[in-house]
Amino acid sequence: MTLLDFARGPGFEWALILMVFGICWRMVGLFLLSRRLDLSKPRTKSLFRAGMLTIATRSLPPHEFEKKIRFQHFSGYAWHIGFFVTILFYGPHIAFFKDLLGFGWPSLPTPVITIIAAITLAILLALVVRRIFHPVLRVISGADDYISVFVTVIPIVTGLMAYAHMAFRYETLLALHILSIELVMIWFPLGKLMHALLVFPSRYQMGTKYQRRGVRA
């Protein structure tokens, strides 16, 4: 069995099993945590609306800190958008999803994807450098942050290398690319990458909790 055969076969199957297991474990564990009953009278009746509103308002930089966090905020948006455009609109990736879903969609020209992926990588690396050198960010950053960034960077790097046929033969680069995605899948439920699933529920919960007490979230 070659490295590519392993990556496309048992490697991917096991990564998927571990990801599904891990996500179910964490989500159920979090939702079943005991929470103290709030016996106070709610200040508003529209808690659902407050929760949904918080999801939206938290997607924009808070006015008070807008100037200070503008770069971090919008570069975060930029790399997330670039990341998802690269995943969803590159031809071979669409073939991957079509195999799973049974349907595909039009792809973007490969040079466009390549440029977007390169910009995405550059932004991500800039954010890592900022995290390392920023006095506050450095203090609040842990191993989980760096590991999560690392496992996110590797698929972009190996993907660009595979496209450019750089350094190794294509089958090796494709295998490394798929293995790097498997690393993301395995790490996903274990670290901060879970924010992809938790970001909206946690904002909603915070919004309803604050609103109940009459505080703007």
Next chain:
Amino acid sequence: MKQTSTLGDNLNNLGISRRAFVKFCAATGSMMALPPMLWPQLVQALENARRPSVIWLSFQECTGCSESLTRSHSPTVEGLIFDSISLDYHHTLQAASGAAAEAARLQAMEENFGKYLVVVDGSIPLGNSGFSTIAGISNLDMLMETVKGAAAVISIGTCASFGGIAHASPNPTGAVGVMELVKDKPIINVSGCPPIPMVITGVLSHYLAFNSLPDLDHLHRPKAFYGHSIHDRCYRRSYYDKGQFAESFDDEGAKKGWCLYKLGCKGPTTYNACATLKWNQGVSFPIESGHPCLGCSEPDFWDKGSFYAAQSTTQWGTGETLATAAVAGVAVGTANAIIARRRKKQAQQKEPES
């Protein structure tokens, strides 16, 4: 047959002009990526080369490789070069049969000991010696006996090189390629199902001219022909780079000749000269005819999933397996939550009342 006449004598007798011969040498030298300064040496060496004795062993095979080599060209200089080797043993082509055929093999081995070439097509079954025999001799015994006095072994086709289709799972005969059995002789693998005729004539020309094997890759294939992937040399590569793919065999992309990656083309991971040498005297090759590359010159090509699945696709496993993983995750998560609640309760009970 003893090595007596030279290749130059033989070509003269066949009425081949020196001009045609030199043109062939230039083409071969170019094809083998030899520097131009070596071409005169190639001409001289080929002219003076003795006709090597070749023993062709056919084991578990479909004769496609022999068909490819003998029928794909009308008589050309390359064909005549091929005729000009002393093919002393070949089941399909020789007139003799039975004991006389085996006697020809033994005679060629004895007279040219240490100098003859062994060409093998077909895989060798290890499961049971009776699976494939010739004149009552098992394939394994015949191979090991014949290669003893060989100068080199050339495995023609993917079956002889890597086991090929017979080696595919579940491999009922225990088929293997020559490389797994012969360890003490130089081996050249000319893989493909079937291989390109020009590749075998190129390898033979190189051997005749320089009395050595060409540069080989990690799978013992001549780098001159297997050094680049089909994808690297494919005329449809520009469509891949632009992200223009055929989605089905009859859509607009297919009609426009766009890249066949999404239809399962194995070109990016297949190393062969199909895209440059092509087939049927340079007429076409599978991708040019609208079909994705199957990757037939690579080991285990038959066991790498669907021929029509893109290489970026993976095995997703079964729904049952994933459902089991999900249920296990829910169970562990629930157990964790219960334990956490208990601990919290115990901690609250221990707290002194204020």
